[in-house]
Amino acid sequence: MIRARNLPFAATVLIFIIAYALCVMQFPNMLSTRVVGNLLTDNAFLGIAAVGMTFVILSGGIDLSVGSVIAFTSVFIAVTVRAGMHPAMAFALALVISTAFGALMGLTIHALSMPPFVVTLAGMFLARGAAFLLTTESVPISHPFLDTLGDLFFRLPGKGRLTFLAMLMLAVFVIGAIIAKRTRFGANVYALGGSPQSAELMGVPVRATTIRLYALSGALAGLAGIAYTLYTSAGYSLATVGMELDAIAAVVVGGTLLTGGAGLVMGTLFGVLIQGLIQTYIVFDGTLSSWWTKIVVGLLLFAFIVLQRVILLFHGPKGKPARMVPAGG
């Protein structure tokens, strides 16, 4: 039996399956391991960042710095590797920086009781500016270590590839789902998103949870930056502008409540895959404007927000149908 709270997740999975089936009916070529492998590889960096975003949105917050942190990480790695550092060391340093950056934003949000929107907006400009400070050009990276990671893939039957990036993303999703459902931290995040006041009364350590939450989002944005660097083998300060919005869209289309408190990490995976599927369809068709991706994602977002509202009205603890009566009416 599907619980009402998980209805958006079920809807997402269903939409993905139906959409894929429709695509395959029109382009039989789309039913290949190559396309499935591409879907996972091409969206790996978006997926990894979206897992962090899922946690943030589950807590009722938002993180607008994700796209900039990815760009900063990729530029940082490119510049340090060019200067002679081993990529593994550069990766580790980049993760430390992005995690610390996230933690600092979490601390600011809690200490100043500022809306996450404002603090992470500042973070977005800071990280993007720092990337430009390092270099404005597109810096190529070549190192045997990166080639090894690039060559690390399983061949699927039918020429498809399950690349290192795809496996990394799937691993992040699995670990994310476990953290959300099986740990104290995960439970605290859901509680915070349900209602910060009652969470505090229940003894949820709000400060520690907020800091860890944004540190996690920062760390995953850093990891997404590493994935992006591997994907393009270059660092570019203008990369992934506005990608945080794609991640937010993936989270909401994946069935997570934008106001927090309800949703599943695995739903986000399908939110990401639906976006990837639309792009793949547009490439296969070859005549549609690629801006249709945005239009379809926009329509899906709208549909999901309406669906969430309806579910909340009838099942949610916060929204009793009585709220629909206008005040004083």
Place this chain on the structure above:
Amino acid sequence: MKRTFATAGAVACLAMAAGMAMAQDMTVGFSQIGSESGWRAAETTVTQQEAETRGIDLKFADAQQKQENQIKAIRGFIAQGVDAILIAPVVATGWDAVLEEAKEAEIPVVLLDRQIEAPEELYLTAVTSDQVYEGKVAGDWLVGEVGDADCNVVELQGTTGSSPAINRKAGFEQALEGHDNIRITRSQTGDFTRTKGKEVMESFIKAEGGGANICAVYAHNDDMAVGAIQAIKEAGLNPGTDIKIVSIDAVPDIFLAMAEGEANATVELTPNMAGPAFDALAAFIADGTEPPKWIQTESKLYTQADDPQAVYEAKKDLGY
């Protein structure tokens, strides 16, 4: 019921696929950067026209200025099994992995308009213009036009530090070497825009005795030239006769100005990069003819003698 529908759908798909296979013998994927400028839009239009006249099925993907979208599109083309791929690369780096995949799938790749930093064996050829040569063509025209008379040239540069600005300046200076009667007296950036071109020209005119000491304007693109023409007219001079105008790009508006005698010459940055690319691909697929690694497009000079009105009519619907 469901089954009947599915079967009917499958049959329809098969029929369509068969029909397409008969009508077209080549499918080409084209990953375009975006539509940030008029020239870019014209390149897209011309590519589609060139594909149509050759009976090529063109799959078009607009990357909205993002490299990751271009890589996704190229992977999509490979998965689809296209016969060839055209890329107008948004940046020079980061293409090795995806081009290796294309190579492994034995799909030839042709670069349009820009070069990349990648091993040469990863792509068939690159079709681009030579920006230094463009500047030289403009300079050569001016040298031929003024002969032995003294001529003070003011230069409207492109965006500071951009490669077209650097190269077009260098090419023009090359052409002037050994012609001491022609000198560049002032040179400033007009940022490739009409408004900046006009502003900078206004200050040039003020600084040069109301324009009396200026014999010619060299603008790194047509938009700045159009702005300069405006400034010259407002100063009460006749552009095209009092002050000669030569620029680069050959966008439709400069032909209107030439038809009215207000501009003198322009060097074309052709939006037809795809034509030579398709020809090279056809030869390569037919009998394995390897094209040179760089195909230079023609930098054609247009003057008032080339029926600018007719050229304008031909170009105005390309999307500039």
